[in-house]
Amino acid sequence: MDAALRQSKAMCPFMKKATAAGLRAMTTAARPAVAASAPASATTAVAPSPCGGTISKLQVLARRCPVMGKALAVQSARLGHAGFPAGVASVAGYSTLSGQQRKSGKAKLHTGRPREAQAVEGSLFRDKVQLPPRLPVKPQQQHKHAATTANPATHAAGRGGKFDYEGFYSTELDKKHKDKSYRYFNNINRLAKEFPRAHMASKEERVTVWCANDYLGMGRNPHVLQTMHETLDEYGAGAGGTRNISGHNRHAVELEHTIARLHAKDAALVFSSCYVANDATLATLGSKMPDCVILSDSLNHASMIQGIRHSGAQKVIFRHNDVADLEAKLAALPLHVPKIIAFESVYSMCGSIGPIAEICDLAERYGALTFLDEVHAVGMYGPHGAGVAEHLDFAAHAAGQPRGTVVDRVDIITGTLGKAYGCVGGYIAGSHQLIDTVRSLAPGFIFTTSLPPAVMAGARAAIEYQMAYGGDRRLQQLHTRAVKEALGARDIPVLPNPSHIIPVLVGNAALAKAASDRLLRDHQIYVQSINYPTVPVGQERLRITPTPGHTKRYRDDLVAAVDEIWTELGIKRTSAWAAEGGFIGVGEPGAEAVQPLWTDVQLGIEEAVGRLGGGEGVTERLLAEEAAAAASA
Numbered sequence: 350m351d352a353a354l355r356q357s358k359a360m361c362p363f364m365k366k367a368t369a370a371g372l373r374a375m376t377t378a379a380r381p382a383v384a385a386s387a388p389a390s391a392t393t394a395v396a397p398s399p400c401g402g403t404i405s406k407l408q409v410l411a412r413r414c415p416v417m418g419k420a421l422a423v424q425s426a427r428l429g430h431a432g433f434p435a436g437v438a439s440v441a442g443y444s445t446l447s448g449q450q451r452k453s454g455k456a457k458l459h460t461g462r463p464r465e466a467q468a469v470e471g472s473l474f475r476d477k478v479q480l481p482p483r484l485p486v487k488p489q490q491q492h493k494h495a496a497t498t499a500n501p502a503t504h505a506a507g508r509g510g511k512f513d514y515e516g517f518y519s520t521e522l523d524k525k526h527k528d529k530s531y532r533y534f535n536n537i538n539r540l541a542k543e544f545p546r547a548h549m550a551s552k553e554e555r556v557t558v559w560c561a562n563d564y565l566g567m568g569r570n571p572h573v574l575q576t577m578h579e580t581l582d583e584y585g586a587g588a589g590g591t592r593n594i595s596g597h598n599r600h601a602v603e604l605e606h607t608i609a610r611l612h613a614k615d616a617a618l619v620f621s622s623c624y625v626a627n628d629a630t631l632a633t634l635g636s637k638m639p640d641c642v643i644l645s646d647s648l649n650h651a652s653m654i655q656g657i658r659h660s661g662a663q664k665v666i667f668r669h670n671d672v673a674d675l676e677a678k679l680a681a682l683p684l685h686v687p688k689i690i691a692f693e694s695v696y697s698m699c700g701s702i703g704p705i706a707e708i709c710d711l712a713e714r715y716g717a718l719t720f721l722d723e724v725h726a727v728g729m730y731g732p733h734g735a736g737v738a739e740h741l742d743f744a745a746h747a748a749g750q751p752r753g754t755v756v757d758r759v760d761i762i763t764g765t766l767g768k769a770y771g772c773v774g775g776y777i778a779g780s781h782q783l784i785d786t787v788r789s790l791a792p793g794f795i796f797t798t799s800l801p802p803a804v805m806a807g808a809r810a811a812i813e814y815q816m817a818y819g820g821d822r823r824l825q826q827l828h829t830r831a832v833k834e835a836l837g838a839r840d841i842p843v844l845p846n847p848s849h850i851i852p853v854l855v856g857n858a859a860l861a862k863a864a865s866d867r868l869l870r871d872h873q874i875y876v877q878s879i880n881y882p883t884v885p886v887g888q889e890r891l892r893i894t895p896t897p898g899h900t901k902r903y904r905d906d907l908v909a910a911v912d913e914i915w916t917e918l919g920i921k922r923t924s925a926w927a928a929e930g931g932f933i934g935v936g937e938p939g940a941e942a943v944q945p946l947w948t949d950v951q952l953g954i955e956e957a958v959g960r961l962g963g964g965e966g967v968t969e970r971l972l973a974e975e976a977a978a979a980a981s982a
């Protein structure tokens with residue numbers, strides 16, 4: 350223990366200042382006074398922690414430590430506690446905090462000195478750590494907890510008083526079954542030569558996939574495959590190390606260069622996925638910038654939510670796409686405080702599109718950074734496939750003039766290589782300094798093996814292909830329009846949106862799963878049902894994603910099958926929702942038609958009408974033309 354103490358004192362600025370006697374006193378000191386909310390039966394002095402549980406005095410002090418504070422924040426986030434006192438989550442709460450309290454919320458595990466972090470963690474966690482005594486649980490409370498929480502006391506009786514691990518798993522899984530959020534995976538083997546077909550567990554069981562995020566079919570694009578084959582043969586299977594040790598190579602350099610060019614930014618950084626990119630970037634910036642506040646759209650993806658939690662920064666949630674709400678929240682924060690507005694361009698479960706330009710206006714006014722997740726938009730929008738931000742200044746980007754555009758105003762763009770680009774991996778793009786900072790500080794970037802060379806080369810080929818050729822995304826949009834129109838014509842409730850996502854409202858978890866199962870079993874069509882917690886209870890849906898390969902015959906099969914199943918299962922149609930006053934955009938009276946982001950002009954529809962003559966069948970003829978062009982591209 351003495352050696353560990355000496356080591357910690359040498360490395361940790363907090364420990365260095367503390368005397369050995371002081372540290373000893375802290376580990377053994379009585380805890381702060383009994384909290385008002387503690388039960389009368391509580392015999393040990395406890396205080397409610399900022400995380401909502403109880404903490405020792407050592408923990409209180411450790412929270413102020415630049416190293417341990419972060420470790421504790423991460424630990425409490427893992428345990429599912431909120432990282433901060435309830436008041437901090439609200440803007441009002443933020444302004445009432447004292448400087449000291451705010452500091453105690455800062456956490457800096459994402460340090461640029463990993464050796465120090467390792468040494469401290471190792472020495473502390475390998476030694477016996479004094480666990481805070483647990484609050485005694487009343488018998489009736491204990492009963493309740495058994496059903497709702499993983500209370501260790503419930504599982505302690507298992508094997509001679511030891512913790513019952515299997516019992517714990519079983520309780521957790523039971524909860525998932527009970528609230529219908531248990532996930533069933535379908536075994537889907539997408540066939541490169543038969544896109545969009547796949548086989549199930551058996552090769553004979555063929556199905557049509559209507560819900561993949563390989564939106565453009567790049568996962569089987571011949572140029573991408575050839576690049577991957579050649580790279581695999583020349584450079585082998587794996588990268589062989591982290592970027593720091595042997596895993597930095599020409600594939601990473603070239604891919605990052607291409608991504609930076611795609612988004613007209615100084616630089617880019619590749620991660621093993623965009624989940625990791627979002628998590629690591631937000632966690633790093635939020636933890637490093639003093640008193641940082643992260644403003645997060647209420648529908649943000651789990652990767653951003655987790656990154657914000659890991660940062661230990663204060664989080665303020667604004668209503669989905671509500672610029673007025675965001676402004677009210679920004680205005681309530683001190684101007685000098687660093688702020689990050691985290692949001693998406695295409696929200697993948699409802700297909701809505703973020704007000705990027707308006708959020709950039711607010712960011713400039715209130716001194717915030719913009720963090721834009723373009724995961725579902727890269728490859729899909731804009732003249733080069735750079736995403737919605739690029740699409741908003743279509744002509745300027747087509748002319749190669751990005752300066753002053755919305756793209757130029759967004760500080761951090763994140764994207765995936767795993768959806769429209771058909772491979773795997775994620776990235777961020779931004780200024781040189783930003784990229785160098787994240788590269789230097791983010792554990793999620795530093796301490797993991799680089800992507801395989803073939804994957805990086807393939808992803809780069811996919812991006813460059815889509816930068817040069819817009820036919821796939823135009824065809825995808827045309828198919829999206831055709832499917833939306835065909836479902837609409839049969840009174841099937843599609844959530845209106847301007848993007849390529851087709852969410853079909855079911856409104857009930859069991860029915861959504863049953864509809865998905867029947868599509869697969871009776872029609873060999875795979876559309877995954879989307880249930881809680883991905884969407885709120887009562888908003889369960891099927892999420893359909895057409896691709897350039899979903900030609901008319903597939904569309905006709907899908908629409909007929911959905912129609913049949915809606916009747917068989919008695920699922921509500923648009924007119925039924927309308928009769929109830931409408932719901933989340935479906936059947937709402939007086940709602941204006943939502944205009945697709947890709948305009949008729951951009952899709953070549955106006956030009957085709959002029960050329961082919963209007964009337965019935967022009968869309969199908971245009972689709973046929975586009976498909977032929979895509980096949981020969």
Ligand SMILES: Cc1ncc(COP(=O)(O)O)c(C=O)c1O
Pocket residue numbers: 622623624625627650652693697722724725764765766767774775
């Ligand atoms: C909005 C959003 N951001 C980030 C991610 C994570 O991307 P990746 O699949 O590359 O980890 C997803 C994945 O579904 C997503 O939907």
